[in-house]
Amino acid sequence: MNRRQAIALLLTVPLFTVTKTPSAFSQEIEIEVEQEKVLILAYHHLSETMQSCSTIHPHDFEEHLRVLQNNHCNIIHFKDFCRWIEEDDFALPSKSVLITFDDGYASFYEKAFPLLQQYNYPSTQFIIVDQIDKEVPDAIPKLSWEQINELEATNLVEIQSHSYDAHYFDNGQARLVTMTEEELHVDFFRARHYIRFHMNQHINKRVHAISYPFGIYNQKVVEAAQHTSYQFGFTSNGSYVIKNQTNTLEIPRISADNLTAAQVEELLGDL
DSSP states (O other): OOHHHHHHHHHHSOSOOOOOOOOTTTSOOOOOOOOOEEEEEEEOEEOSSOOSTTEEOHHHHHHHHHHHHHTTOEEOOHHHHHHHHHOTTOOOOSSEEEEEEEEOBHHIIIIIHHHHHHHTOOEEEEEOGGGTTOOOTTSOOBOOHHHHHHHHHTTSEEEEESOSSOOSEETTEEHHHHSOHHHHHHHHHHHHHHHHHHSTTGGGOOOOEEEOGGGOOOHHHHHHHHHTTOOEEEOOOOSOEETTTSOTTSBOOEEOTTOOHHHHHHHHTTO
């Protein structure tokens, strides 16, 4: 082999070889992004005697509040929850909890709110509009408009709709799902109108959320809420609210009337 052939041979042989072996650099890196969650607790009536399946003893309710405090939860205002679920760049602190009540029982004013006020915890009350300020024999008393205005004036209570008059069963079915599209529109519009009419804020009062009676609804109900300018619909689907994964007209809540303090604490473990 002459000198020219030797040089040509060297040029065809690599000086070093890179062997591709599995490593931390060549493997896909999975990054677990922590989901932003909010826990919504739904209550109804407070009483020392069991008056319905949705009644909680005041002592048990206070135990729930104590658990929230001991676990350093952030009890959020309704308006902040609405911003969080709609705006990508709006964040809430960790362990955020929204406290809600359905039906507009007078026990909220008499028993629940004094406890909430002690802890300086805000809450939201969804009222059955046509039942406010009415005395019905053998029925659990409801709030008055005077009480409602007093509550909202504290800036610790937000009043929203639980329908105008659709909180009952019709031949074994929730009235809301048996209504026609027109009936739904009338009920939802009427609820907003009457709340704004009876509130001291009048025209400035925003009624843009509804809690579906009994937590029972269907697509027709959701579309009616949307068409009547409700931005938020609350259900009884027992799960957390996850940012960017929750339909704003199908917001899940967890019924808390029958939960023990230990069960509430367990729910907080996943926040």
